[in-house]
Amino acid sequence: MKYLTTIGLETHVQLKTATKMFCSCSLKFGEEPNTNICPVCLGYPGALPLANREAIKLTVLSGLMLGCTINKHSTFDRKNYFYPDMAKDYQITQNTHPLCLGGGVTIQTPNGPKLIRINHIHLEEDAAKINHYGQFSGVDYNRGGTPLMEIVSEPDLSSQDEAMAYLQALKQILVYTGVSDCNLEEGNMRSDVNVSIRPEGQTTLGTKVEIKNMNTFKGIYAAATYEIARQTYALTHGKVLVQETRRWDPDANETQSMRSKENAHDYRYFPEPDLVPIALSDEQIAEWRSSLPELPSARRIRMMEEYGIPEYDAGVLADARENADFFEATARLCDKQLGKIVSNWFMVEVMRLLSETGKAIGACALTPAALAELVTLADQRVINGPTAKELLPELFEKGGMPKTLVEARGLGQVSDTTALEAFVQQAIASNPKSVEDYKAGKKAAAGYFVGQVMKLSKGKADPKLVGELVARALEQ
Amino acid sequence: MNIENLTICTAAEGLRKRAFSSVELTQGILDAIQQKDGPINAYLTVDAEGALKQAAAADAARSAGLDNDLLGIPIAIKDIINVEGQPCTCASKMLEGYVSPYDATVAARLRSAGAVFAGRTNMDEFAMGSSTENSAFKQTCNPHDLSRVPGGSSGGSAAAVAAGTALAALGTDTGGSIRQPASFCGCVGLKPSYGRVSRYGVTAYASSLDQVGPMTKTVEDAAILLQALAGVDAHDGTTSPVEVPDYRAALAGGLKGLRIGLPKEYFIEGTDPEVMVHIRKAIDDCAKAGAEIVDISLPHTEYATAVYYIIATAEASANLARFDGVRYGHRTAAPESVFDLYAKSRAEGFGTEVKRRIILGTYVLSSGYYDAYYGRAQKARTLIRQDFTNAFKQCDVLLTPVAPTAAYKRGEATDDPLKMYLGDIFTVPANLGGLCALSVPCGMTHDRLPVGLQILGPAFGETMLLRVGAAYERLRV
Ligand SMILES: [Zn+2]
Numbered sequence: 001m002k003y004l005t006t007i008g009l010e011t012h013v014q015l016k017t018a019t020k021m022f023c024s025c026s027l028k029f030g031e032e033p034n035t036n037i038c039p040v041c042l043g044y045p046g047a048l049p050l051a052n053r054e055a056i057k058l059t060v061l062s063g064l065m066l067g068c069t070i071n072k073h074s075t076f077d078r079k080n081y082f083y084p085d086m087a088k089d090y091q092i093t094q095n096t097h098p099l100c101l102g103g104g105v106t107i108q109t110p111n112g113p114k115l116i117r118i119n120h121i122h123l124e125e126d127a128a129k130i131n132h133y134g135q136f137s138g139v140d141y142n143r144g145g146t147p148l149m150e151i152v153s154e155p156d157l158s159s160q161d162e163a164m165a166y167l168q169a170l171k172q173i174l175v176y177t178g179v180s181d182c183n184l185e186e187g188n189m190r191s192d193v194n195v196s197i198r199p200e201g202q203t204t205l206g207t208k209v210e211i212k213n214m215n216t217f218k219g220i221y222a223a224a225t226y227e228i229a230r231q232t233y234a235l236t237h238g239k240v241l242v243q244e245t246r247r248w249d250p251d252a253n254e255t256q257s258m259r260s261k262e263n264a265h266d267y268r269y270f271p272e273p274d275l276v277p278i279a280l281s282d283e284q285i286a287e288w289r290s291s292l293p294e295l296p297s298a299r300r301i302r303m304m305e306e307y308g309i310p311e312y313d314a315g316v317l318a319d320a321r322e323n324a325d326f327f328e329a330t331a332r333l334c335d336k337q338l339g340k341i342v343s344n345w346f347m348v349e350v351m352r353l354l355s356e357t358g359k360a361i362g363a364c365a366l367t368p369a370a371l372a373e374l375v376t377l378a379d380q381r382v383i384n385g386p387t388a389k390e391l392l393p394e395l396f397e398k399g400g401m402p403k404t405l406v407e408a409r410g411l412g413q414v415s416d417t418t419a420l421e422a423f424v425q426q427a428i429a430s431n432p433k434s435v436e437d438y439k440a441g442k443k444a445a446a447g448y449f450v451g452q453v454m455k456l457s458k459g460k461a462d463p464k465l466v467g468e469l470v471a472r473a474l475e476q
Numbered sequence: 477m478n479i480e481n482l483t484i485c486t487a488a489e490g491l492r493k494r495a496f497s498s499v500e501l502t503q504g505i506l507d508a509i510q511q512k513d514g515p516i517n518a519y520l521t522v523d524a525e526g527a528l529k530q531a532a533a534a535d536a537a538r539s540a541g542l543d544n545d546l547l548g549i550p551i552a553i554k555d556i557i558n559v560e561g562q563p564c565t566c567a568s569k570m571l572e573g574y575v576s577p578y579d580a581t582v583a584a585r586l587r588s589a590g591a592v593f594a595g596r597t598n599m600d601e602f603a604m605g606s607s608t609e610n611s612a613f614k615q616t617c618n619p620h621d622l623s624r625v626p627g628g629s630s631g632g633s634a635a636a637v638a639a640g641t642a643l644a645a646l647g648t649d650t651g652g653s654i655r656q657p658a659s660f661c662g663c664v665g666l667k668p669s670y671g672r673v674s675r676y677g678v679t680a681y682a683s684s685l686d687q688v689g690p691m692t693k694t695v696e697d698a699a700i701l702l703q704a705l706a707g708v709d710a711h712d713g714t715t716s717p718v719e720v721p722d723y724r725a726a727l728a729g730g731l732k733g734l735r736i737g738l739p740k741e742y743f744i745e746g747t748d749p750e751v752m753v754h755i756r757k758a759i760d761d762c763a764k765a766g767a768e769i770v771d772i773s774l775p776h777t778e779y780a781t782a783v784y785y786i787i788a789t790a791e792a793s794a795n796l797a798r799f800d801g802v803r804y805g806h807r808t809a810a811p812e813s814v815f816d817l818y819a820k821s822r823a824e825g826f827g828t829e830v831k832r833r834i835i836l837g838t839y840v841l842s843s844g845y846y847d848a849y850y851g852r853a854q855k856a857r858t859l860i861r862q863d864f865t866n867a868f869k870q871c872d873v874l875l876t877p878v879a880p881t882a883a884y885k886r887g888e889a890t891d892d893p894l895k896m897y898l899g900d901i902f903t904v905p906a907n908l909g910g911l912c913a914l915s916v917p918c919g920m921t922h923d924r925l926p927v928g929l930q931i932l933g934p935a936f937g938e939t940m941l942l943r944v945g946a947a948y949e950r951l952r953v
Contacts, residue, residue: 039578043798045571045679046558046580050713078794080841082818089797139802268841270850273683273791276713 001199003232006206007163007224008155008194011170012148013180014126014187015058020145021125022049022092029186033131033140041145043087048274051076055147056099056278057288058179059123062149063100064289065177066118072280074099076123076272081265084139085127093150095269098122099278105153105173107165116166117154124148149179155194155205160224167191167217176293176321190215195227197235206231207241211248211255223248227255299324307331307339313347323351326361326368333372335379342375349389353396365399366392374402386459387411411460417469420453420461424469427452438474446470479504480640484549484697487643491538491548498538498548502531502592505550508641509595515622517614518636520555521563522595530592537590545700547590552636552645555596556603557688558677559583562593566679567611568601570799570806570825580677581709582646582688589704594642597632601827602796603653603681605629606899609890610829617886618660620925624883627657633691634661638926644692644701648678650685651784652878652903655915658691659878659928662917664945665691666698669935670910671716673702674709680795682788683714685907695916695945699723702938718936729943732766736944737871741777742902747880754919754927755877761951762875762944770871774863777905779856784904785897786840786853793837799825832893857908864909868934873944876902878915878928906932914941916948 020027023040039047063070077095100121106113128144130137151170157163171182171189182189191214198206209227214220227246234241245264246255294302300318304311307328317324323346331342350371354361374395378388383406391402391411406412427449428435438445449470454461477496490496496504506524513519527550534548558564558576560583565571579587586593600610608616608631616631618624619639626635630647634657637645647654649667658665666689673688680686690701703723709715738759743752763769801807801821808820826834840849867874879899889896906913911932918929929948933941 042803044577044804045564045566045574045798046675046677047578048676048712048714050711080794080797082797082800082815084800084802084814087798087803088794089800090794266843268793268838268843268846270790270794270841270846274680274714 001236003197003235004200005158005160005228006155006196006198007157007160009151009153009157009163009166010192010194011151011153011167012126012190012192013062013151013174013182014189015055015147015149016178016180017052017054017058017147019052019054021052021055021123021147022145025145027146031142033138033142036142037144041087042141043089049092049272051275051278052147055123055149058147059099059121059149060280060285060288061177061292062151062174062179063103063121064285064292065173065295066100066103066105066121066151068100068103068118068121070280070285071097071099071101072282072285073097073277074280075277076275077269078272080268083127084137085130085144087128087141087144091125091127092272092275093124094122096271097277105166105169107162107169109162109165114156114162116156116162119152119154121149121151124150155196160221160228163193163224164217164221167220172296172319176296178293178321184216187215191220193220193224193227195224195231197228197231199235207243209241209243209255210245212245212258214248219248219250222250222253223255226253230255293321296321303328307343308337309339309343313340313343316347317343322361329368330371330375333369334375338375338379341379342372345371345375349392350396353393357396364396366396367399370395370399370401377402377406381462382406383411384460384463417465420457420466420469421473423453423456423461424449424466424473426456427470428473435474446474449474477501477504479508482643483693484545484644484700485694487549488545488547492543498531498534498592499528501548502527502550502594505594505642512639513636513641515617516619516635516639516641517616518597518626518632518639518641519552519595520565520567520598520611520613520632523562523593526562527592527594530587534590534592542590544589546586546704548592550592550594550643551586551701552594552597552633552642553583554599554630554633554645554647556599556648556679556681557583557646558679559593559596563596564679565596565613566602567599567613568825568827568830569612570822571804572612572806574805576677578677580688581674581711582705583677585704586646591704595636597630597636597642597645599632600629600653601830602679602792603629603648603650603686604792604829604833606652606656606896607884607886607889608632608635608657609886610827612827615886618883618925620662621883621923623885624925625660625886625889627660627879627883629653629657630665630691631657631660634658634663634665637661637663637691637693644690644697646688646701646705647691648681648686648688649903649907650681650687650788651900651907654689654691655878655903655913655928655930656900658915659917659926659930660883662920662926662928663691663693664695664698664917665689665915665928666702666938666941667906667913668702668706668938669716669912670907671714671718672912672936672938673705674707674712674715676709676711680791682791683795684791685784685788687907695914695942695949696724696727698914698945699727699942702942706938716936721939723938723942726939726943727946729947730766731762731944731947734767734873734940734944735770735871736762736767737770737772737867737874739772739774739777739867739874739876741774742874742876747877748882750921751877751879751881751927754921755875755929758918758929758948759875762948765947765951772867772870772874774860774867774905776856776859776863780860780905780908781897781901783853783856783860784900784908785836786849787857787908789833789837790841790850790853791837793834793841796826796830796834801825829893860905861909864905864911864932864934868937872933872940873937874932876930876932878902878930882921882923882925882927902930910935912936912938912941914945916945918948918952
């Protein structure tokens with residue numbers, strides 16, 4: 001019998017705010033344990049939470065990017081459970097009135113595009129981190145209270161590949177919107193994976209198993225693959241699956257049972273009395289909407305039209321917002337017909353430097369103005385191509401403007417025929433053998449002379465002009 | 477200087493006239509505590525050195541030309557309000573030895589006004605109780621009759637003010653915890669409207685009901701203290717941006733032309749007839765002074781006590797979860813697991829009444845019971861609130877008893893929690909409705925026990941409340 005897979009994801013995304021969700025503690029990663037703490041995030045008696053406006057804004061921006069309906073009246077709730085990772089022994093979350101409802105993400109599948117619907121997005125605080133040290137355990141409350149946005153998908157994913165495509169698409173949109181770094185190593189994006197299978201033809205979903213707290217895409221893929229196989233084996237061998245929560249053990253490469261439905265927590269949710277409801281006006285939402293960036297797919301098409309660049313170039317550039325922003329800023333400073341040339345410069349020369357140095361475009365000294373000037377100087381043949389390519393690493397590393405460097409170092413292209421003819425005569429005079437070769441029919445020998453003249457001009461000669469002069473001299 | 481009869485107002489006058497210094501005044505209070513608090517047990521801890529240091533600083537500030545109504549005035553603080561560097565036990569073994577790392581907003585506001593922290597007063601553990609008998613440390617006695625309770629949960633604050641060992645004190649009121657002990661001890665107690673005073677740094681019992689307020693000898697003192705405490709606080713999102721008026725300016729208003737409502741549901745069988753005699757007399761006095769008396773109905777009053785005990789305990793069950801022995805407070809010796817640590821630390825640290833309310837609150841929020849209890853209680857709360865909204869369309873304030881009885885004997889109510897809960901019947905509706913309410917003394921019983929009159933006003937109607945309270949106070953002199 002064939003079984004169909006159903007996967008739903010609850011993805012927790014750390015928002016890019018300067019401070020925690022309910023206090024003003026800073027959110028730096030990798031600090032000494034328990035250094036970014038205060039009475040609020042330690043749950044001291046009398047301390048009260050205050051909702052981080054920036055976190056609310058970033059969640060709304062995410063919702064708008066994902067096509068959600070924004071709840072103009074949303075509230076916080078308390079989720080009660082005892083564990084040392086939650087200082088107050090309850091988590092402040094949104095249970096009944098989350099910030100965003102509906103929406104979805106379109107993924108590419110072998111059968112074409114597919115919409116993965118989103119149920120809702122809510123805002124909550126992260127737990128602290130528990131470290132185990134042999135005989136005892138320690139709690140690091142630095143992470144406690146980090147703003148988390150939980151994106152809950154509908155069970156619309158029918159394979160682990162689709163789950164990957166969904167997470168990649170989600171990550172791209174969130175990074176693009178600037179709401180999160182989605183840095184997986186730092187645990188910025190963690191998912192609970194709900195997996196069930198059912199016999200083909202059956203409409204009701206099978207028994208759901210939840211795999212908790214997965215923080216790598218690879219792990220999610222492996223865990224889902226294992227779980228589908230485990231459930232298929234169980235059903236084909238006449239076993240009954242139980243609704244339960246499982247954890248992924250990457251060393252054993254298997255999921256293990258944590259607790260069954262009967263032992264599920266009763267979280268005793270109730271409205272958080274310390275926080276007033278979040279009220280968002282239409283004006284506020286409209287203002288935030290107007291600040292949204294273009295989605296990569298829309299930007300790709302627009303850039304192709306606006307700058308006349310090929311689909312491939314547009315796709316690569318649009319994938320990373322920073323790169324696309326830099327490219328567009330550069331192209332807008334150049335002549336309109338130079339779009340493709342700017343794209344070549346960025347895609348080949350600049351991206352090579354980025355990959356060699358491991359830097360992001362925002363972290364290097366090169367400015368769009370400098371690159372635009374460089375491309376223009378080369379296009380106007382003020383400097384030649386090789387000179388331009390030589391200048392780029394310096395601009396990339398130290399900044400500055402190419403025109404200044406060209407003038408200071410006299411790098412301007414030599415187009416003075418008299419001066420170049422002297423070099424041509426000098427080259428011919430000192431290479432009688434090559435002259436003979438040429439005259440004997442080896443027309444390629446002309447290239448040798450061009451090279452010699454370029455060398456004599458210290459690379460500054462206009463190669464096109466040199467070619468003409470060499471040909472004329474050799475024919476004589 | 478007669479410490480016993482000094483009020484904030486008269487002490488401030490003495491300080492301004494240089495009749496005495498703040499150090500002398502504070503020393504006077506410390507001496508009074510030393511001499512008189514022995515049998516009363518109003519105070520849990522007194523930081524004499526710290527108080528005298530604050531007093532000296534206040535004197536220096538005054539010499540430098542500074543002045544305000546609280547500069548150099550000693551104020552007693554209920555042991556539930558955090559003051560940096562001081563204990564804040566909430567009268568619980570759970571927090572024995574705990575030292576606050578920060579100032580509550582109300583403490584910070586008193587500090588910046590130059591007030592002196594006179595000492596920390598006893599209370600029912602975590603403010604749960606109406607007699608201060610639920611303190612883990614001490615039994616506070618009513619200064620009018622040591623065999624009787626001072627009321628609660630702010631019983632220490634009320635007893636200190638009544639005994640003259642404090643000029644004034646801060647209390648907290650979740651269901652009557654300022655007004656009822658004020659009534660039992662014969663002082664003035666004001667529960668501000670919800671959102672009027674910051675709760676930041678006040679150990680939470682029930683977050684949607686708790687308010688800090690003044691306990692004083694006069695209505696004017698209550699106005700002075702409220703002026704310093706009230707106003708929006710960036711640390712408490714539930715504080716209101718409604719402008720803080722000049723409370724003292726309202727005191728002279730008088731009763732003429734005001735409409736006073738008498739909610740019939742508060743004038744019922746079961747209230748001690750001797751209490752009723754004084755309440756009726758107070759109403760007559762107000763009428764004679766020119767107030768119009770209006771009959772009012774608050775039809776959902778009968779549900780208030782039940783609603784209160786569901787909502788308050790539900791919130792408390794979460795608020796008190798943090799006392800788990802992990803980061804601070806009592807921690808059991810040699811726990812076997814993390815859950816053993818929780819279970820034993822909490823079993824050892826909390827008293828019976830606190831456990832009772834945590835269990836009740838946990839129950840009403842449980843899956844399967846939520847709708848029947850917490851859900852319905854929230855709906856009933858809305859109805860109670862609407863009752864008040866309608867009532868205040870017909871009158872300016874409501875007059876009622878504070879409690880069905882005067883102070884009762886110690887030990888009398890401890891065996892019967894339900895009886896104790898029913899004693900809150902006249903005070904809990906104000907908390908559920910977010911209203912402001914004032915308790916002012918209105919007479920003494922034949923046993924020489926004080927009786928309190930409750931004046932209820934609409935949310936942020938403190939000005940009206942204080943005007944009526946002050947006018948009534950003048951009638952009694
Ligand atoms: Zn913090």
